[in-house]
Amino acid sequence: MSLLIDRFVHGESVDQKSIEEFLGSHQFPIIEGSNATFVFYGQADEVRFRHWIFSLESSRPFERLEGTDFWYLTEQLPPGSRVEYKLEVRQGDQRSLIRDPFNPNLAMDPFGANSVCQAEGYETPDWTQPNPDARSGRLVDLEIESAVFNDRREVMLYLPARMRPTRRYPLIVAHDGVDYLRFASLQVVLDNLIHRLEIPQVIVALTQSRNRMGEYAADPRHSRFLAEELVPAVEARYPLIEDPAARCLMGASFGAVASLSTAWRYPGQFGRLLLQSGSFAFTDIGESFRGPAFAPIVDFMNEFREAPGRPAEQIFQSCGVYESLIYENRSLVPLLQKTGMNVRFVESRDGHNWENWRDRLREGLSWLFPGPLWMVYE
Amino acid sequence: MITLLGPQRQRPNLAAELSRAEISGPMAVVTAGWQERESEVDELGQHVGFPVVNLRLYDRAEKLFRRDREFFQAYRQRQERLRSLQRIYRERLDYTLGQAEALFRREGEPSLLAPEREDAMAAVRALDRHHLSRVAEVQAEFRERFDPARRPSVAAEREQVREELASVQAFAVAGGHVAILLNRLRLFGIADLVRELPIFAWSGGAMVLGERVVLFHDSPPQGKGYAEVLESGLGLYHGVLPLPHPRHRLRLEDPARVALLAGRFPDSLCFAMDEGTRIRSDEGTWFDAVGRRLAVDGSVEEVAA
Numbered sequence: 001m002s003l004l005i006d007r008f009v010h011g012e013s014v015d016q017k018s019i020e021e022f023l024g025s026h027q028f029p030i031i032e033g034s035n036a037t038f039v040f041y042g043q044a045d046e047v048r049f050r051h052w053i054f055s056l057e058s059s060r061p062f063e064r065l066e067g068t069d070f071w072y073l074t075e076q077l078p079p080g081s082r083v084e085y086k087l088e089v090r091q092g093d094q095r096s097l098i099r100d101p102f103n104p105n106l107a108m109d110p111f112g113a114n115s116v117c118q119a120e121g122y123e124t125p126d127w128t129q130p131n132p133d134a135r136s137g138r139l140v141d142l143e144i145e146s147a148v149f150n151d152r153r154e155v156m157l158y159l160p161a162r163m164r165p166t167r168r169y170p171l172i173v174a175h176d177g178v179d180y181l182r183f184a185s186l187q188v189v190l191d192n193l194i195h196r197l198e199i200p201q202v203i204v205a206l207t208q209s210r211n212r213m214g215e216y217a218a219d220p221r222h223s224r225f226l227a228e229e230l231v232p233a234v235e236a237r238y239p240l241i242e243d244p245a246a247r248c249l250m251g252a253s254f255g256a257v258a259s260l261s262t263a264w265r266y267p268g269q270f271g272r273l274l275l276q277s278g279s280f281a282f283t284d285i286g287e288s289f290r291g292p293a294f295a296p297i298v299d300f301m302n303e304f305r306e307a308p309g310r311p312a313e314q315i316f317q318s319c320g321v322y323e324s325l326i327y328e329n330r331s332l333v334p335l336l337q338k339t340g341m342n343v344r345f346v347e348s349r350d351g352h353n354w355e356n357w358r359d360r361l362r363e364g365l366s367w368l369f370p371g372p373l374w375m376v377y378e
Numbered sequence: 379m380i381t382l383l384g385p386q387r388q389r390p391n392l393a394a395e396l397s398r399a400e401i402s403g404p405m406a407v408v409t410a411g412w413q414e415r416e417s418e419v420d421e422l423g424q425h426v427g428f429p430v431v432n433l434r435l436y437d438r439a440e441k442l443f444r445r446d447r448e449f450f451q452a453y454r455q456r457q458e459r460l461r462s463l464q465r466i467y468r469e470r471l472d473y474t475l476g477q478a479e480a481l482f483r484r485e486g487e488p489s490l491l492a493p494e495r496e497d498a499m500a501a502v503r504a505l506d507r508h509h510l511s512r513v514a515e516v517q518a519e520f521r522e523r524f525d526p527a528r529r530p531s532v533a534a535e536r537e538q539v540r541e542e543l544a545s546v547q548a549f550a551v552a553g554g555h556v557a558i559l560l561n562r563l564r565l566f567g568i569a570d571l572v573r574e575l576p577i578f579a580w581s582g583g584a585m586v587l588g589e590r591v592v593l594f595h596d597s598p599p600q601g602k603g604y605a606e607v608l609e610s611g612l613g614l615y616h617g618v619l620p621l622p623h624p625r626h627r628l629r630l631e632d633p634a635r636v637a638l639l640a641g642r643f644p645d646s647l648c649f650a651m652d653e654g655t656r657i658r659s660d661e662g663t664w665f666d667a668v669g670r671r672l673a674v675d676g677s678v679e680e681v682a683a
Contacts, residue, residue, distance in 0.1 A: 133388070162415070164414050166414055167414055196626070198598070198599045362599050363599060363600075366599035366600055367599075367600055370600065372555060373595055373598055373599075374593045374595060374598070374606070375555050375556055375557055375558075375593065376411070376553075376554060376555050376556070376582065377385075377411075377553045377554070377556060377581040377582035377585060377622050377623065378385065378387060378411075378412075378552075378553045378554055378581055378582065
């Protein structure tokens, strides 16, 4: 069966009116099975599809419908995929990266927003959306005078709704915690999962580094800050369960490296790790191709691979198959499993982005911290 | 008389049912399933419009455990044994019920499939019965060594509860954590004290008063979501298996799941109880039901009084 776009562009008469009718009568991108059709309508000398899918050309040209300003491109996307992209529009020497004007779906990140194409079968999980029935946890600030960094660190804490001083709680330390709140709806996710009894009530320390590329890159000072300053500071103020099984480090990208390296340096302290799209660069021989920012990570990962020890008891690890880090993440799994740790590795048809990390939170958190779902019927 | 109700948080119908039963208070209530929030019964009192006597079974048990450490240690050991037993049962259930589910999802000639399905369900029911008997053994061993009825620390609390119940017109059990609720109700011998009172129970409260407690969730974040028998309930009623929060917990649009659940407990009316639902029983006869009934053929039928 031919695609809608083919039937349109090969139709009998295509003029401005019919283009406008076509644009007004469809949602874009048009998803037909595994085909996603993107369009652009406007003055341009060239339009390209820019995405971050590793192993595909990062830029693909649109085709122009002759004699018009209508441009189109059909891409094959496997079911369940979620792809973030922009359009590169060139007029003369001017190139600009823009969001798809015909696609209202956006994903935010610290650099702005991207358009999002949701392939057939992808659905935004309902537990990522606000639920008026779910009681909201509170966000409070905590300041820590850090001797390690010789400065003052601000940490935000998520405290669950209906928290009681008589009860003790697990602690999760989330790297890039404020970004998790802003771009991965972490507060909504926590509220919902707690409300649905899929995880227990938890306290989450949301850290945000001013120098994440340095400190999160396996910097031993960061590990010391977490283990010797942040955790004791939270312990001093809030009732925490004193058991490694109730202590978790989580993070994405460099944040996952910071989590793993801290658990490795402080074995027996953090029993649970949630590692998303970890930047676990290593080399078997020679230099890493990933550049100087990764150099300390490569050193750490090579050392870790030599002597992994048993940094935690249970690790949830996830990675998108459209990101280059899938290679390093897949490589790490058997190594982690060999240590005797309980490891679950999950892949998704997604990229290196916050909504991918958001979409894996339910599976990861509820596996690391199962809630009283089966026992509580209120 | 026993009235089972759906969840009460969003759209409570307890007051209406009390009024229909011409009960004007006071009423004893057990909220032990709420654990630390047990004392928060103000909203409940406002809803029913008359005084409620909170039996505070959770708090009583916590204090008792602190006072009687020997009893507490034995109690904890029993709970640990029960948890281990539940894990073993769950592993076996995954396999046995998995086989049954595969048959219920298989397409083919009904005359060939039906006996195979029934045989597979019989195996699941046999496993459930076996588990119930193993749990009963653990409970009996515990009672033999540490019978709460003969424990002075427990007896004193039971006497206080008996006195509080003497002044009420009705008895109610709220939902919450069903294992904690069931254990507290058993610990203080509540079943024997309330038999003559009109009883109102909702959600987890309704689940623990029946002949067996069945845990269920068709779409949990982990695992296959096979319903599990936890243990026997208080046995204050028979013939109904209340299933609260079906909108969140059951995939009623999936005939195979419905047939598996209903076929597993054929001696009971598997009754989906959303908010606003109810079913009443007097002298063993059920009537006045409003809710949804799960049928062994996988269908779901609205029941309206």
